[in-house]
Amino acid sequence: MELDFESLKAQNNQVDDFTHPDFYEIDNLLTEEHKLIRDSVRRWVKKEISPIIDACCQEATFPQHIVPQLGDIGCFGPQIPSEYGGGGLDYISYGLAMQELERGDSGIRSTASVQGSLVMYPIYKFGSEEQKQKYLPKLASGEFLGSFGLTEPNHGSDPGSMESNFKDDGDHVILNGAKMWISNAPFCDVAVVWAKNEEGIVHGLIVDRGMEGFTTPTTHKKWSLRASATGELVFDNVRVPKENILPNVKGLKGPLTCLNSARYGICWGAIGAAMDCYHTAVKYAKERTQFGKPIGAFQLQQKKLSEMLTEITKAQLLAWRVGTLMNDGKATPSQISMAKRNNVEIALNVARESRQILGGMGISGDYPIMRHMANLESVITYEGTHDIHLLILGMEITGENAFV
Ligand code: TGC
Numbered sequence: 001m002e003l004d005f006e007s008l009k010a011q012n013n014q015v016d017d018f019t020h021p022d023f024y025e026i027d028n029l030l031t032e033e034h035k036l037i038r039d040s041v042r043r044w045v046k047k048e049i050s051p052i053i054d055a056c057c058q059e060a061t062f063p064q065h066i067v068p069q070l071g072d073i074g075c076f077g078p079q080i081p082s083e084y085g086g087g088g089l090d091y092i093s094y095g096l097a098m099q100e101l102e103r104g105d106s107g108i109r110s111t112a113s114v115q116g117s118l119v120m121y122p123i124y125k126f127g128s129e130e131q132k133q134k135y136l137p138k139l140a141s142g143e144f145l146g147s148f149g150l151t152e153p154n155h156g157s158d159p160g161s162m163e164s165n166f167k168d169d170g171d172h173v174i175l176n177g178a179k180m181w182i183s184n185a186p187f188c189d190v191a192v193v194w195a196k197n198e199e200g201i202v203h204g205l206i207v208d209r210g211m212e213g214f215t216t217p218t219t220h221k222k223w224s225l226r227a228s229a230t231g232e233l234v235f236d237n238v239r240v241p242k243e244n245i246l247p248n249v250k251g252l253k254g255p256l257t258c259l260n261s262a263r264y265g266i267c268w269g270a271i272g273a274a275m276d277c278y279h280t281a282v283k284y285a286k287e288r289t290q291f292g293k294p295i296g297a298f299q300l301q302q303k304k305l306s307e308m309l310t311e312i313t314k315a316q317l318l319a320w321r322v323g324t325l326m327n328d329g330k331a332t333p334s335q336i337s338m339a340k341r342n343n344v345e346i347a348l349n350v351a352r353e354s355r356q357i358l359g360g361m362g363i364s365g366d367y368p369i370m371r372h373m374a375n376l377e378s379v380i381t382y383e384g385t386h387d388i389h390l391l392i393l394g395m396e397i398t399g400e401n402a403f404v
């Protein structure tokens with residue numbers, strides 16, 4: 001079904017009264033610029049996302065019209081230098097922008113994470129000057145939408161075993177293989193794809209839509225991230241010019257370096273989803289009466305709310321601290337794993353508890369909770385599963401590598 005976004009916005013323009021919990025005055029750790037960025041993304045989400053998002057998810061529709069708007073509000077590559085069209089901002093600003101987008105919907109944050117951390121970042125970090133000039137400004141403005149191809153049908157947690165490959169063909173290479181579960185794929189103009197050369201060494205290639213043999217079939221039947229477009233990237237003897245190979249990295253550390261940035265963004269994003277569930281549950285607990293009192297007066301409901309606020313506050317402190325380490329260039333992959341793993345887990349728990357507080361209403365699209373809960377099942381899986389992050393931490397603690 002085709003959605004009429006303008007009439008959805010007109011009908012639902014009052015629905016969003018979100019305010020964020022700040023029990024430990026974490027706002028005092030933020031600069032005026034940080035708060036300005038957070039508040040402007042929040043205003044945009046209230047106006048452009050909240051009125052349409054339930055319909056988008058119910059209909060499994062990606063609201064493609066928001067892509068240039070995300071560029072306009074600076075959500076594509078806020079951490080990329082401004083000379084290439086990025087925001088030139090620090091990592092706390094980036095995190096806060098992701099928090100606000102995911103407060104709206106994890107799928108909207110996904111679109112921005114992939115664009116900023118997984119497409120713009122590798123081109124910025126590993127690309128030639130020509131590649132940066134050609135792609136980054138268009139990706140920053142939303143004229144181009146990008147995708148990132150690492151996962152394959154047979155290799156998800158273990159991307160080092162990937163089968164996608166390219167062979168030398170003069171001034172081109174011939175790319176073959178398939179990537180699966182790729183966010184933005186069905187609408188992407190450009191894909192950063194990781195594949196092995198004839199020596200089995202992983203390289204990054206920029207593949208443009210329109211190259212012969214390159215297709216992006218949509219993935220259907222998702223119960224999660226329904227407002228995000230997911231698909232495959234299929235390469236059937238695609239001739240990619242050598243000038244599209246990222247020259248400044250080789251090996252698996254290329255894609256994994258990009259994942260550090262995206263996983264960091266998720267540790268903030270998940271807080272946004274948790275905050276939205278908590279805000280909804282508190283309001284409902286105060287308004288809903290059973291046995292002659294608001295349900296928020298019962299100790300069992302108060303326990304749920306108290307534990308939610310505690311976990312959200314701990315997650316905020318974790319995200320803020322890892323953000324300051326990112327700003328100093330000191331955050332380690334395992335510190336980022338801890339923050340991504342913890343914050344997505346607590347968000348999922350907050351969503352589950354909030355859903356219970358709303359009783360039957362908890363499963364209705366009139367409230368955002370079930371949507372967040374279903375979305376977070378993807379978030380706890382992508383960018384490294386919950387268990388993979390545990391094993392990354394386990395290796396840091398013990399020095400023993402559980403992957404070999
Ligand atoms: P391993 O031998 O440990 O490492 C290979 C090379 O990579 C280096 N490295 C890292 N470098 C930077 N950052 C990191 N986080 C790094 N982790 C490892 C490592 O030092 C080594 O370098 P070198 O120079 O010695 O070659 O690799 P392994 O094959 O044993 O695998 C390790 C493991 C399991 C941790 C890794 O493969 C992993 O993280 N797997 C999870 C895969 C994953 O996260 N996929 C995500 C796909 S993208 C996605 O989900 C996008 S969703 C986006 C959205 O919609 O929001």
Ligand code: FAD
Nearest residue numbers: 148149150151156157181182183378381382383384385387
């Ligand atoms: P598998 O690797 O098969 O894992 C299955 C289970 O086995 C998991 O529980 C895992 O933790 C466990 N497991 C695996 N290895 C071990 C081990 N050594 N020890 C213990 N347990 C283990 N990928 C991209 O490249 N780009 C994208 O844009 C992208 N977007 C996505 C969007 C969505 C909506 C989803 C759902 C996924 C997306 N992914 C993307 C893919 C995602 O990163 C993978 O799904 C994820 O890395 C896990 O891989 P897998 O699904 O193949 O699971």
